[in-house]
Amino acid sequence: MKISMDVFKENRNRLCDRLSNNPEVPRGAIVLLQGGESETRYCSDHEPLFRQESYFHWLFGVEEPDFYGAIEVDSRKTILFPPKLPDSYAVWMGRLLSAEDFRHRYDVDEVYFADSIKDILTGRTPSVLLTLYGKNTDSGKYSKEAVFPGIGSFNLNNTILHPEISECRVFKSDKELEILRYVNKISSDAHKANLTYFACSAFSIFKNYCQFMGGMRAMSYTCICARHEEGSMIVITPFIKVVMVLKTGNNSMELQEFVTSNGKFTPEQRQVYQAVYDASRAVLAACRAGVSWMDMHKLAEKVELEALKTMGLVQGNVDAMMEARLGAVFMPHGLGHFMGIDTHDVGGYPEVTERPTEAGLRSLRTVRILQPRMVITVEPGLYFIDTLLDAALQNPVQSQFLVREVIDRFRGVGGVRIEDDIVVNEEGIELLTCVPRTVEEIEKVMADAKKSHGSLPQFTSKQ
């Protein structure tokens, strides 16, 4: 899939539309961003594969480091400032690209090398330079504001741009949706391709499939292989997820998955899986524009608690359990997150929105009302985590609902998470993920593989 520069031109227009309607933005304003910078690993000369900063990528589509980009809000005229490389680099890189080459490659109005940025911008006599500074609500970190020698001579504003551009990124254009559909198709197919492989061999095959078939050189996040216990045998296949030994916290869970090594669910695994599957399908059926994401989270919790009641792990009134936040004991994370250039895409909490404080709900990466063109993951989970179960059994309000003997039987069964990626529209959703999902579908794929391989392939390589 070749990505047209029109994607980014349209994004710039969408941003300028918003800025033009913002009474705080005077005429003559210029948006100024600095792209990601080249770096080496520690003190060595190893240069990791460059990944562009996401806001810069969203606006300009530039793939190389050390650029600046500017947009005149009134005229929408776009200027790129690539780094001026020494002539001697031509020995190693071939002919160095000219300003005109870059103008053509990125389809912008003007290009000047970065060593002239002060002079060029001065010549445009901007009323204000709008720079990017604001907090990422998933990481708590702040975006790096553009700087260049002499920037102090301009009138600067770093508060207007961040919320406007973040809001733009929440709503996907038709062109962006095409890209996300493609990405989902390839990664769904990659899941299918490695369904019958175990552990990190699966990760290797997954990466290879995405690059070989989809041309994707980099993954948006590092695959995580889950294990039942640190150091124990890894049992893993796609489509069913465990949260057991997560190395990097909760930002990379989408790929951990498990199934028994013989290709069949145990009765307990089947019950747990079915509960999560039912929760995910209830949410998919209910999602549409106008619906509250927090309500969707609670819907998933409720379906799971009802299943747990049928399974005998909890007892009593489900609404009362909800009141006691029992759902968060079994699903301690939020239902999903915005998707886009970043795994956890921006815009979950615009500045006016407050985070919930209750257990489970405070983990939500957004509590917004769903609107058309939002792309979000639906990923309910169900886990039996000692730390949380033990605390709940000692909590006088929560413990009255818990049936200790049955719960103890499920410790060690493993957790399950099912993720689907969706686009919200007025009437409902478009489901982007397309993989075997039901217990029957998964067991059939495993059985077919067994038939053709003789047995399920196993590899002992570590990582």
Add this chain to the structure above:
Amino acid sequence: MKISMDVFKENRNRLCDRLSNNPEVPRGAIVLLQGGESETRYCSDHEPLFRQESYFHWLFGVEEPDFYGAIEVDSRKTILFPPKLPDSYAVWMGRLLSAEDFRHRYDVDEVYFADSIKDILTGRTPSVLLTLYGKNTDSGKYSKEAVFPGIGSFNLNNTILHPEISECRVFKSDKELEILRYVNKISSDAHKANLTYFACSAFSIFKNYCQFMGGMRAMSYTCICARHEEGSMIVITPFIKVVMVLKTGNNSMELQEFVTSNGKFTPEQRQVYQAVYDASRAVLAACRAGVSWMDMHKLAEKVELEALKTMGLVQGNVDAMMEARLGAVFMPHGLGHFMGIDTHDVGGYPEVTERPTEAGLRSLRTVRILQPRMVITVEPGLYFIDTLLDAALQNPVQSQFLVREVIDRFRGVGGVRIEDDIVVNEEGIELLTCVPRTVEEIEKVMADAKKSHGSLPQFTSKQ
């Protein structure tokens, strides 16, 4: 391949041996390093796959971020200080490892969490803390010295450690050589596995092979796909290398390679390839302990100039060409570099050594006398780079040797580089790389692939 912690224990002992023999090191000294720190990509919460800082890895084998490590030089007692994680992380990561768990995992004498580092070290009453600070001669960057709150109350020395540990890393132990043999075997096999694929599909297959068959999750450097011209058709297979459009400078050349798309060399390509092959084999035959690396570089230049003379590109006396540094016009890089944890491993220029200033020679990453247990790449190359040829044609001394008409015919043929990795020993070398090398071997592999595929597979995916 499972890497034993004995590798690192032996490295610590080797370092302590050197430090104990250094009259500048008083009794009671403690070595203190800080490992790599966890990070996220820009302001997002995406955590890239962690890679340990190389010196820290060499001493302790620790795979997680945010550690400190200390070694009492006299007793060789080793202490690790892992980060103290909040108890709540157990929900996401499973049971958090205890100090005893880490002690067992890394086979060290003592483990305390990093929040107690000042107290623990104070209790040892070190005469001096030896911290790591020094320049990497490939990147020009300095290693990051260890810091922690309260370090100012210790007697510190940051000049002794860096040259000593760098020198240790130049000479590989038996255990390290075993690892390098394994790495070379897997990557040689991966080259063979993807010989018949083109461009970045080959990269994908290469990565997959290394991970799937070899358990290698990360590559030491980013694969580079070379093109004849920016944007033109990529023609590439392993074992033959071009330097045409290198994105990241000269630190990642080992994988760029080319051959004609029909699986056969053109007459010109064959001549160029054969010249480089002859140079590489002359060097391999000459290498042994006691030989000067600069002499090896000149030997490669000389063999190539003689071939160019036979091919009619240059004329006159080859020794006079050498004097005029004509070799650097056709091979502008150094003959090779130390290998180890880093692609360009440390120790090329100990502090007493001066860099050469002459063309070509100044690009050498080391000019040391070869000694047993050094591991180094032998990678002569031959290129026809407009920038360099045009300058040489205008240089009165160099131009007298150049035959313009023949040279012009070779512009665009593409360059070739052949890399082999070797271990130096007293009598000669151990060759670690094992792939088809001669023109005949390569054409045979291509022909066999054609037979089994019907035609050579081609893929159009970009990156």
